Amino acid sequence: xxxxxxxxxxxxxxxxxxxxxxxxxxxxxxxxxxxxxxxxxxxxxxxxxxxxxxxxxxxxxxxxxxxxxxxxxxxxxxxxxxxxxxxxxxxxxxxxxxxxxxxxxxxxxxxxxxxxxxxxxxxxxxxxxxxxxxxxxxxxxxxxxxxxxxxxxxxxxxxxxxxxxxxxxxxxxxxxxxxxxxxxxxxxxxxxxxxxxxxxxxxxxxxxxxxxxxxxxxxxxxxxxxxxxxxxxxxxxxxxxxxxxxxxxxxxxxxxxxxxxxxxxxxxxxxxxxxxxxxxxxxxxxxxxxxxxxxxxxxxxxxxxxxxxxxxxxxxxxxxxxxxxxxxxxxxxxxxxxxxxxxxxxxxxxxxxxxxxxxxxxxxxxxxxxxxxxxxxxxxxxxxxxxxxxxxxxxxxxxxxxxxxxxxxxxxxxxxxxxxxxxxxxxxxxxxxxxxx
Numbered sequence: 343x344x345x346x347x348x349x350x351x352x353x354x355x356x357x358x359x360x361x362x363x364x365x366x367x368x369x370x371x372x373x374x375x376x377x378x379x380x381x382x383x384x385x386x387x388x389x390x391x392x393x394x395x396x397x398x399x400x401x402x403x404x405x406x407x408x409x410x411x412x413x414x415x416x417x418x419x420x421x422x423x424x425x426x427x428x429x430x431x432x433x434x435x436x437x438x439x440x441x442x443x444x445x446x447x448x449x450x451x452x453x454x455x456x457x458x459x460x461x462x463x464x465x466x467x468x469x470x471x472x473x474x475x476x477x478x479x480x481x482x483x484x485x486x487x488x489x490x491x492x493x494x495x496x497x498x499x500x501x502x503x504x505x506x507x508x509x510x511x512x513x514x515x516x517x518x519x520x521x522x523x524x525x526x527x528x529x530x531x532x533x534x535x536x537x538x539x540x541x542x543x544x545x546x547x548x549x550x551x552x553x554x555x556x557x558x559x560x561x562x563x564x565x566x567x568x569x570x571x572x573x574x575x576x577x578x579x580x581x582x583x584x585x586x587x588x589x590x591x592x593x594x595x596x597x598x599x600x601x602x603x604x605x606x607x608x609x610x611x612x613x614x615x616x617x618x619x620x621x622x623x624x625x626x627x628x629x630x631x632x633x634x635x636x637x638x639x640x641x642x643x644x645x646x647x648x649x650x651x652x653x654x655x656x657x658x659x660x661x662x663x664x665x666x667x668x669x670x671x672x673x674x675x676x677x678x679x680x681x682x683x684x685x686x687x688x689x690x691x692x693x694x695x696x697x698x699x700x701x702x703x704x705x706x707x708x709x710x711x712x713x714x715x716x717x718x719x720x721x722x723x724x725x726x727x728x729x730x731x732x733x734x735x736x737x738x739x740x741x742x743x744x745x746x747x748x749x750x751x752x753x754x755x756x757x758x759x760x761x762x763x764x765x766x767x768x769x770x771x772x773x774x775x776x777x778x779x
Contacts, residue, residue, distance in 0.1 A: 368716055368720075371720065372502070372719070372720075372723065375720070375723035375724065376502060376505060376723070378723075378727060379505045379506055379508075379509035379723065379726055379727075380505060380509070382509040382511075382726055382727065382730055383505070383508045383509045385730075386509065386511070386513075386514040386730075389514065389518075390514060390517055390518055393518055397467070398518075399467070399470050399518070399520065400435075400436055400439060400466060400467070400470075401436075401439060401441065402518060402519040402520055403446070403519040403520060403521055403692075404466075404469075404470050404473060404519060404520025404521075405432065405435060405436065405441075405446060405466065406432070406446040406447060406448045406449075407448065407450070407454075407455075407458070407520065408435060408461065408462065408466050408469060408470075409428055409431050409432045409435060409448050410422060410428075410448035410450065410454070410455035411455055411458050411459045411460075411461050411462040412431055412435065412459075412462040413427070413428070413431055413448075413455070414455045414456055414459040414462070414592075414593070415459045415460070415462040415463065416462075418431075419452070419455065419456070419592065419593035419594075419597065420593055420594045420596070420597060422448065422452060422455060422593060422597055422600070422601075423448075423449075423597070423600040423601055423603070423604040424600075425445060425447055425604070428445060428447055428448060429444055429445040432445055432446070435466055447604070447608070449601075449604055449605065449608055450554065450555070451553065451554070451556065451585070451589070451601060452589040452590075452593050452597045452598060452601060453553075453585040453586070453588060453589040454554055456588065456589050456592055456593065461473070470520055473520050474517060474520065477516065477517055477520075477524055480524040480525060480528060481513075481524060483528060484507075484524065484527065484528055484531070485504055485507075487528070487531060487532070487535075488500075488503070488504075488507075488531075488702065489504075491531075491535065492702075492706060495706075495709070502723070503702060506722060506723055506725070506726055507698055509726035509730075510695065510698065510725070510726045510729060511691070511726065511729040511730045511733050512691055512692050512693070512694045512695040512697070512729065513695055515691060515692040515733075516692045516695055519692055521692045521693070522554050522555060523692050523693055523695040523696070524695065525551065525554065526551070526552060526554065526555060526558055526693070526695075526696060527695050527696050527698060527699060529548045529549075529551040529552055530548070530552070530558075530562070530679065530696060530699055531699055532544075532545075532548040533545045533548035533549050533562070533574075534675055534699070534703070536548060537571065537574065537666050537671070537675075538666050538667060538671065538672075539666070540666050540667075542571060542573035542574045542577070543573060543574075543577045545571075545574045545577075546566075546573065546574040546575070546576065546577020546578040546580075546581065547577060547578070547581055549562060549563065549566070549574060549577075549578040550577070550578040550579075550581035550582050550585075553581075553582045553585060555693070557686050557687055557688045557689065558682070558686070558693070558696070560649075560653060560682070561652065561653060561656050561678055561681060561682035561685070562678060562679070562682060563575060563578060564653050564656050564657050564660075565656055565657070565659075565660040565674070565675075565678050566578070566660075567657060567660075568660055568661055568662070568663040569663060570662075570663030570666075571660075571663055586598065609638075609642055609687075610638055610639075610642070612630070612635040612638045612641075619641070619688075620635075621690065621691065622686075622688070622689055622690060622691075623684075623689070623691065623694055623744060623746040623747050623750060624683070624684055624685065624686050624687075624689050624747075625645060625648055625684055625685055626641060626645040626686075626687060626688075627744070627747065628742055628743065628747060629641045629644055629645060631738060631741070631742035631743075631744075632742045645685075645687055646687065648685060649685045649686075649687060652681055652682075652685045655681075656678055656681065656682075659674060659677070659678075660674060660678075669707060669710055669711060670764055672703055672706065672707050672710075673704075673707050673757070673760055673761060673764060674761075675703065676699075676700045676703040676704050676707065676757055677700075677754075677757045677758070677761060679696065679699055679700045679703075680697070680700040680750070680753055680754055680757060681754070683696055683697060683700075683750070684750055684751075684754065691729070691733065691746075694729070694746065697725075697750070697753075700753065700757075701722055701725070701753070704718070704753070704756065704757060704760075705718060705719065705722065707760070708760075713760075718756065721749070721752065721753075725746075725749050728745045728746055728748075728749055729745075729746050729749075731745065732744055732745050732746050
């Protein structure tokens with residue numbers, strides 16, 4: 343009787359790991375990427391714990407938020423954007439530690455400091471951990487929302503998705519810095535869900551929450567300026583106006599003028615006070631890496647010009663207002679978020695957590711249309727690795743393209759391809775209809 347090895351070869355059955363990999367290459371590649379991402383989750387958790395042990399959170403973004411909260415709580419809200427006064431408050435908060443340049447300024451809108459000022463009643467370390475508990479709650483909520491939204495996906499697909507999200511470096515630094523990124527991601531996702539179900543007033547409320555970081559608001563707001571979705575725009579505008587009136591009543595109307603002046607100052611503060619646009623995975627980040635800080639004027643002018651061009655394109659794209667329950671709506675929404683991210687005038691890596699949404703929406707679109715998606719899934723599984731490596735290196739392709747930017751550009755090209763395909767399909771359908779009439 344031949345031995346098992348001979349028998350397997352005789353029957354044409356592969357034997358050994360290499361043979362099995364050749365038979366199912368994608369299966370083993372996905373398994374390998376899942377293991378890599380699980381490893382990243384463990385490493386990211388370890389980095390967070392090390393930062394906690396060394397009490398590094400006081401040198402993170404949460405401290406500039408806390409500075410604003412403290413000023414409002416102490417009755418200095420009318421001088422919220424007085425950078426000299428901010429520096430005095432921040433130094434008292436940090437003790438013998440200080441930021442490079444002496445200040446990490448509070449530059450969020452006035453109403454944010456008003457709403458969260460009660461946190462200033464407790465010490466900053468305790469306040470940070472309370473904030474973190476809130477972020478953990480948002481993360482659990484996000485996973486529940488995504489799971490319920492994509493129940494038609496296989497269980498395996500959803501588990502792999504959640505592993506990739508948890509391994510994504512922007513999520514880790516959101517927890518390390520105490521940022522609003524999770525809230526902004528959930529707000530955008532809830533806006534999408536509400537619009538898909540034609541709950542336009544509810545969508546307007548979720549859109550208004552992006553006012554926490556105004557740079558996240560414009561393009562998503564512009565997409566609602568059409569006959570179908572104008573209720574979203576009006577509702578968002580009313581909620582934002584209410585926040586302006588509330589903060590003005592408590593801090594003084596002049597606070598908003600001071601806020602605008604500080605934003606203008608920060609636009610020219612390249613390399614100062616925590617403003618390092620060369621770290622941003624955006625068009626502006628590319629310009630900064632090419633031209634350098636000395637060309638801040640040209641960078642600002644070009645960045646604003648391209649942003650305006652993108653805004654006009656988004657408005658034209660949404661002018662007819664695709665039906666909310668259509669696959670075209672999902673494709674347009676995905677493109678709008680991704681373009682908004684890439685053209686943003688101020689978007690740090692933790693804010694790139696918003697990329698989770700266009701990534702999963704495009705996958706869902708490909709799935710619903712029964713388009714090929716294996717290569718796309720591999721790109722998504724590789725993304726956490728790319729973002730993690732970039733966080734700890736200054737690797738730039740051609741000297742100015744950071745690896746995460748390349749991922750974003752690939753996604754943009756991928757979506758644009760299907761946008762063109764969709765437009766051609768619509769044109770062919772219209773031609774066929776006209777021909778038969």
